[in-house]
Amino acid sequence: MRSLDPTEKAIINGLQGGFPLTQRPYRDAGAKLGLSEGEMIEEIGNLIAGGQLSRFGPLWNAEALGGAVCLAAIAVPPERFEEVAGLVNAHPEIAHNYERDHELNMWFVVSAEDPARIAQVIAEIERETGLRVRAMPKTREFFVGFRVEV
Amino acid sequence: MLDAIDRKLIAATQAGLPLVAEPYRALADQLNLDEAGVINRLTRLLEEGAIRRIGAIPNHYALGTTANGMSVWDIADEAVADIGARVGALDFVTHCYERPRHLPLWPYNLFAMVHGRTRDEVRAKVAEIAVLVGPAARAHEVLFSTRILKKTGLRIAA
Numbered sequence: 001m002r003s004l005d006p007t008e009k010a011i012i013n014g015l016q017g018g019f020p021l022t023q024r025p026y027r028d029a030g031a032k033l034g035l036s037e038g039e040m041i042e043e044i045g046n047l048i049a050g051g052q053l054s055r056f057g058p059l060w061n062a063e064a065l066g067g068a069v070c071l072a073a074i075a076v077p078p079e080r081f082e083e084v085a086g087l088v089n090a091h092p093e094i095a096h097n098y099e100r101d102h103e104l105n106m107w108f109v110v111s112a113e114d115p116a117r118i119a120q121v122i123a124e125i126e127r128e129t130g131l132r133v134r135a136m137p138k139t140r141e142f143f144v145g146f147r148v149e150v
Numbered sequence: 151m152l153d154a155i156d157r158k159l160i161a162a163t164q165a166g167l168p169l170v171a172e173p174y175r176a177l178a179d180q181l182n183l184d185e186a187g188v189i190n191r192l193t194r195l196l197e198e199g200a201i202r203r204i205g206a207i208p209n210h211y212a213l214g215t216t217a218n219g220m221s222v223w224d225i226a227d228e229a230v231a232d233i234g235a236r237v238g239a240l241d242f243v244t245h246c247y248e249r250p251r252h253l254p255l256w257p258y259n260l261f262a263m264v265h266g267r268t269r270d271e272v273r274a275k276v277a278e279i280a281v282l283v284g285p286a287a288r289a290h291e292v293l294f295s296t297r298i299l300k301k302t303g304l305r306i307a308a
Contacts, residue, residue: 004213012213017203021189021196023172041169044206048166051212055166058192059207064200065160066152071249073256089300097299100220102291104256106299107220134256140231140248142238 004052007035011043012052019057068115069095071136072122073104074129081105087128093121104134152200155183159191167204215265218295219272221279222258224251224288230260233286237262240282242275257289269294 004012010033020028026044027037035043047053062069076084081099088108089097097108110121122133152160158181168176174192175185195201210216225233230248237260238246245263262279266272276292283290 012206012208015205016208017205019167019204021174021193021204023174023185023189025173026169026171037171041171045169047206051209054207054209056169056206057163057165057167058195058204059202060160060164061200061202064198075255085299094300096301098218098295099297099299100293100295102293107293107295108300134252136249136252136261138247138249140234142234142246142248144238144243144246 007033007039007043008047008052010035011040011047062111067111067113068118069109069111070118070122071107071109071138073108073134073136074106074125074131075103076106076129076131078105080129084129084131088125091121091125093117155181156191156195156200159188159195166207210265214267217266217269217272219264219266219269219276219292220295221262221264221276221290221292223260223262223279223283223290224257225260225283225286226288227259229286233283234260236282237279240275240279242266243279258291264292 014033015029019025022028024037026040030037030040033040044053044056048056074084074088084106085097085099088094088106091110093110093112095109095111097106099105100107110118112118112121118135122135126133159177162177162181167173170176172185174188177183178185178188181188192201192204196204210218223233234246234248237243242264243262244265245261247261248259249261251257251259264272264275264279266275272294273292276290280287280290
């Protein structure tokens with residue numbers, strides 16, 4: 001991993017939100033960071049090409065787009081872990097799946113445009129694996145000022 | 151709710167904004183809209199929460215924040231709204247949700263995701279949360295991710 005220069009750090013730390021909705025947003029955002037419009041465009045392009053940024057633009061909220069999302073967890077017997085991971089991941093509705101160090105050791109996110117699909121997918125996984133899936137839909141979301149400091 | 155033009159706008163910006171001096175005009179040209187229309191729609195979608203934010207979307211792993219701790223807390227139901235708001239306001243908490251318990255295996259109803267460069271850094275941040283929460287937390291744990299088994303992005307069809 002190469003180290004970031006001060007300009008790159010300023011962009012990552014200073015622009016994780018609030019990008020202007022103006023005709024010349026790179027110019028306006030750059031003015032606050034002491035960068036020209038051309039430098040902003042070039043630096044952001046380099047951070048994307050280098051992989052430090054996944055992308056630059058709007059972060060869409062999957063649920064507000066009409067779909068549904070549900071976190072779920074399974075306590076998988078260790079000797080069945082790879083087999084169960086394969087069965088779970090085979091569903092296109094599974095966006096993320098993580099192994100975590102707990103008795104509930106497999107945590108995944110089910111997402112679907114049709115909210116009714118969520119329960120169906122969970123039922124399919126229970127049938128295929130013979131294991132109980134614990135659905136953990138969020139009942140409340142607390143505001144976070146999301147930032148990664150570099 | 152989203153209309154057909156909103157969905158076109160989502161599809162056109164899922165991979166990011168055009169890196170040109172007038173990105174909203176470029177989007178407008180691509181979608182047969184006018185620039186003010188694109189800016190007004192994005193402003194509305196941001197206000198409505200369909201867009202969480204606009205800017206740099208960091209790649210945690212490439213930036214070295216590879217430790218990912220899901221801190222989970224057992225908080226009395228009547229206190230969770232207040233505690234959750236205070237935990238979510240911490241600048242190192244990247245997601246904060248109330249979720250149902252699954253007793254007896256899973257007594258936790260508040261989830262706060264904490265990222266850091268190392269597990270020790272994450273543990274230190276979780277200790278800060280514990281101080282903030284105080285005796286309102288009956289128990290807590292941190293679950294580290296030990297492996298990514300699958301990760302795909304949001305896919306929205308136009």
